[in-house]
Amino acid sequence: MRPLVAHIDLAAITHNYALARQCAPGRQALAVVKADAYGHGLEPVVAALSDADGFAVACLEEAERVRRVASQARLLLLEGCFAVAEYQRAAELGVDVVLHSAEQAEGLLASVLPAPLRVWLKLDSGMHRLGFDEAALRHWHARLQAASQVSELNLISHFACADERGNSLTELQLERFLDVLDLPFAQRSLANSAAVLMIPAAHMDWLRPGIMLYGASPFAELSAGELGLRPAMSLRAEVIALREVQAGETVGYGGSWQATHDTRIATVSCGYADGYPRHAPTGTPVWLQGQRVPLAGRVSMDMLCVDVGVLPSVQLGSEVELWGQRLPVDEVARAAGTLGYELLTRVTARVPRRY
Numbered sequence: 328m329r330p331l332v333a334h335i336d337l338a339a340i341t342h343n344y345a346l347a348r349q350c351a352p353g354r355q356a357l358a359v360v361k362a363d364a365y366g367h368g369l370e371p372v373v374a375a376l377s378d379a380d381g382f383a384v385a386c387l388e389e390a391e392r393v394r395r396v397a398s399q400a401r402l403l404l405l406e407g408c409f410a411v412a413e414y415q416r417a418a419e420l421g422v423d424v425v426l427h428s429a430e431q432a433e434g435l436l437a438s439v440l441p442a443p444l445r446v447w448l449k450l451d452s453g454m455h456r457l458g459f460d461e462a463a464l465r466h467w468h469a470r471l472q473a474a475s476q477v478s479e480l481n482l483i484s485h486f487a488c489a490d491e492r493g494n495s496l497t498e499l500q501l502e503r504f505l506d507v508l509d510l511p512f513a514q515r516s517l518a519n520s521a522a523v524l525m526i527p528a529a530h531m532d533w534l535r536p537g538i539m540l541y542g543a544s545p546f547a548e549l550s551a552g553e554l555g556l557r558p559a560m561s562l563r564a565e566v567i568a569l570r571e572v573q574a575g576e577t578v579g580y581g582g583s584w585q586a587t588h589d590t591r592i593a594t595v596s597c598g599y600a601d602g603y604p605r606h607a608p609t610g611t612p613v614w615l616q617g618q619r620v621p622l623a624g625r626v627s628m629d630m631l632c633v634d635v636g637v638l639p640s641v642q643l644g645s646e647v648e649l650w651g652q653r654l655p656v657d658e659v660a661r662a663a664g665t666l667g668y669e670l671l672t673r674v675t676a677r678v679p680r681r682y
């Protein structure tokens with residue numbers, strides 16, 4: 328078997344979920360498990376979170392998968408239905424739906440459903456990605472309040488910059504959210520991980536933690552460890568080849584890395600077809616034998632190379648951690664110019680998850 332495994336620590340996920348709830352006593356939390364639970368495997372994560380107040384997903388296909396594991400759990404479709412025909416299935420599954428556009432709202436009103444739906448009206452409080460402005464939200468609240476397709480009207484919005492502490496847009500978004508609370512909403516939800524951790528005024532009734540459940544930090548300047556989060560995924564490979572290279576020799580495609588002195592190069596069983604970022608530059612940290620060693624040259628499809636000149640005891644089969652318990656995913660993401668979110672969600676299907 329190819330030595331590359333994503334080890335998933337489900338106890339870390341339940342710890343991180345509990346931490347989210349501790350941040351907001353008395354509130355409830357929808358565990359965001361879209362995108363295959365941020366790459367960790369939707370079914371095992373939902374099963375591990377059997378005590379969670381509920382779950383949030385991006386589409387009906389993901390909702391179907393959650394339902395097979397958690398038949399009774401509260402479940403929210405974050406982007407609502409993509410076609411009118413989907414309302415029927417949403418009602419059968421007992422899923423809460425977001426309404427973010429007039430088209431979605433008209434589609435719901437035109438539907439004949441087996442049971443009414445819990446609806447979350449989405450306010451575009453400033454992100455300008457999805458949602459109604461205040462006037463449209465008030466209009467749809469009035470039209471939907473007595474609709475037979477609706478059992479409950481709730482309010483939802485999403486922050487654009489909650490991960491940047493002190494960003495004025497966050498305050499503006501919170502104000503716009505509070506401005507519509509004169510309308511009768513059953514429940515309200517605003518806080519993603521960053522707001523769960525740092526903005527108590529945004530906690531409302533339902534938290535929506537995503538990235539923090541998986542042990543990565545939403546903040547550039549605060550590490551997951553400092554926040555008390557435990558990493559859930561450790562991506563581990565092995566050294567599959569070793570060679571001495573002399574000063575002046577190059578390594579990998581394009582010969583883009585050149586040895587400045589005689590050294591030793593370890594070839595590792597992980598590449599961009601596994602989800603390791605191809606654009607990670609030379610120097611990106613890789614964990615080996617208790618220390619960080621630098622990526623050397625371009626990442627290949629199935630392999631990458633590291634300079635292990637400082638580690639004479641490295642041998643074939645030595646364990647390598649690309650990210651995880653010993654090397655925070657956020658540190659690798661920073662070196663590669665991306666986010667922990669992207670690295671975690673892009674680990675490909677050919678990498679076995681071991682729980």
Ligand SMILES: Cc1ncc(COP(=O)(O)O)c(C=O)c1O
Pocket residue numbers: 359405485518519520521535536537538539545
């Ligand atoms: C609407 C919505 N709510 C909550 C989340 C969770 O955000 P985070 O992973 O930053 O906690 C997301 C993630 O993209 C989202 O789109």
